[in-house]
Amino acid sequence: MVSNVLIIGSGGREHALAWKLAQSPRVNKLYVASGNGGTRNVAENIAIEATDIKGLVRFVEENTIDLTVVGPENSLALGMVDVFHSRGLRIFGPTRAAAKIEWSKAFAKRLMLAQNIPTAPFQIFRKYGKALDYIREHGAPIVVKASGLALGKGAYPCKTLGQAEEALAEIMLKRVYKEAGDEVIIEEFLDGQEISIHAFCDGKTSILMPTSQDHKPIGDGDKGKNTGGMGTIAPVPWVSSEMLQNIERQIVKPTLNALAEGGSPFIGCLYPGLKMTPTGPKVLEFNARLGDPETASYMRLLKTDLLDILDACVDGKLAELTIKWHSGFAMCVVLVSGGYPGKYKKQIPIFGITEAEKVPGVVVFHSGTMYGDQLRTFGGRVLEVTAIGKTLQEALNRADKAIHCIRFKNMQYRKDIGAKAIAMGF
Numbered sequence: 266m267v268s269n270v271l272i273i274g275s276g277g278r279e280h281a282l283a284w285k286l287a288q289s290p291r292v293n294k295l296y297v298a299s300g301n302g303g304t305r306n307v308a309e310n311i312a313i314e315a316t317d318i319k320g321l322v323r324f325v326e327e328n329t330i331d332l333t334v335v336g337p338e339n340s341l342a343l344g345m346v347d348v349f350h351s352r353g354l355r356i357f358g359p360t361r362a363a364a365k366i367e368w369s370k371a372f373a374k375r376l377m378l379a380q381n382i383p384t385a386p387f388q389i390f391r392k393y394g395k396a397l398d399y400i401r402e403h404g405a406p407i408v409v410k411a412s413g414l415a416l417g418k419g420a421y422p423c424k425t426l427g428q429a430e431e432a433l434a435e436i437m438l439k440r441v442y443k444e445a446g447d448e449v450i451i452e453e454f455l456d457g458q459e460i461s462i463h464a465f466c467d468g469k470t471s472i473l474m475p476t477s478q479d480h481k482p483i484g485d486g487d488k489g490k491n492t493g494g495m496g497t498i499a500p501v502p503w504v505s506s507e508m509l510q511n512i513e514r515q516i517v518k519p520t521l522n523a524l525a526e527g528g529s530p531f532i533g534c535l536y537p538g539l540k541m542t543p544t545g546p547k548v549l550e551f552n553a554r555l556g557d558p559e560t561a562s563y564m565r566l567l568k569t570d571l572l573d574i575l576d577a578c579v580d581g582k583l584a585e586l587t588i589k590w591h592s593g594f595a596m597c598v599v600l601v602s603g604g605y606p607g608k609y610k611k612q613i614p615i616f617g618i619t620e621a622e623k624v625p626g627v628v629v630f631h632s633g634t635m636y637g638d639q640l641r642t643f644g645g646r647v648l649e650v651t652a653i654g655k656t657l658q659e660a661l662n663r664a665d666k667a668i669h670c671i672r673f674k675n676m677q678y679r680k681d682i683g684a685k686a687i688a689m690g691f
């Protein structure tokens with residue numbers, strides 16, 4: 266049976282999903298709302314914002330959309346999935362209650378504590394004064410986090426007391442994340458490498474994807490401010506299948522069970538971000554959606570028809586499916602606007618993508634672009650250059666070659682994506 270599919274969102278994740286779905290023989294019409302300068306090459310862009318639930322429902326009903334796929338977390342937090350369910354519409358993503366695991370870090374922390382899921386020891390505060398006292402008492406290093414959604418920028422790992430005080434003031438006094446900063450989490454600083462875990466979930470069954478590793482800070486060597494993500498590798502070569510099974514048993518399953526037992530079974534993609542500490546994996550945060558830029562690497566590795574997977578999740582039939590992945594490695598390097606994650610200029614002309622995609626194994630996904638008279642920048646994260654290779658080094662070399670074909674004024678990127686794994690001998 267063929268399907269009309271709508272993807273909601275306008276970033277690199279959505280371009281990667283659209284690119285993969287466009288290859289499905291079962292997809293009839295493919296739309297992206299609102300999409301970007303890249304999604305228009307593989308789907309039809311619809312000028313409806315990801316938060317305009319009424320507008321999206323109208324579009325879905327008028328255009329006989331069989332499946333809607335939610336990309337961003339804010340649509341989930343607004344309860345888009347609940348509205349679709351109430352109208353009998355099929356949608357991939359968790360309800361507002363299940364997505365609370367992402368939109369309230371305080372909820373996630375309490376759930377982990379109750380279920381004995383490994384995470385950094387923490388305290389939750391609603392009052393600035395009390396939080397400040399605690400930080401001063403505890404000292405640095407320490408991590409200060411806004412509880413609510415903050416575009417991936419609300420967590421401040423602080424090496425000094427001054428940094429922690431400044432972070433708390435930004436969140437609770439300057440209110441840079443508005444009501445997302447009503448509550449703060451203050452937690453122990455954890456050492457170790459970070460990995461991203463992703464699980465397709467149908468409410469009862471879950472299937473893990475390969476591991477991936479994002480690189481959050483803006484600068485090489487993990488220096489500088491946190492961003493939405495500067496690049497990924499997948500799979501992470503030093504994570505053994507035994508380690509992954511342990512993560513599934515200790516973290517993924519108990520979280521999904523707790524949500525289901527609480528009356529909110531999770532359908533969609535659960536994405537815990539972990540620190541691999543000397544005393545084992547610990548959860549930094551949960552996301553209720555696919556990661557960006559992780560999805561760029563994942564879609565390059567996925568062999569199975571993505572529509573089959575999404576349908577199985579929505580229909581509660583994941584247990585009947587085997588998901589296959591290509592061997593080898595995928596990686597993604599994000600090209601960002603000068604100034605990001607702070608202020609940056611938009612509408613800067615972009616050149617060289619066609620040449621970049623001539624490099625074997627390379628596909629360029631668009632993150633923040635728009636197409637008017639020509640392709641221009643339209644966001645902080647602009648392009649996601651992906652490459653596959655038999656080895657991680659081959660993928661890195663290909664991505665590097667492709668990046669050198671692309672230019673836009675003040676383009677920045679990290680030159681060390683994957684370097685940690687290479688340094689470990691992979």
Ligand code: AMP
Binds near residue numbers: 417538
């Ligand atoms: P989060 O949004 O909670 O995933 O945090 C964003 C980033 O901040 C993470 O990817 C880590 O790099 C860093 N981070 C968060 N929590 C901690 C922690 N407890 N210890 C060290 N780094 C952390």
Ligand code: GLY
Binds near residue numbers: 417555556557
């Ligand atoms: N990879 C970061 C995020 O999607 O939140």
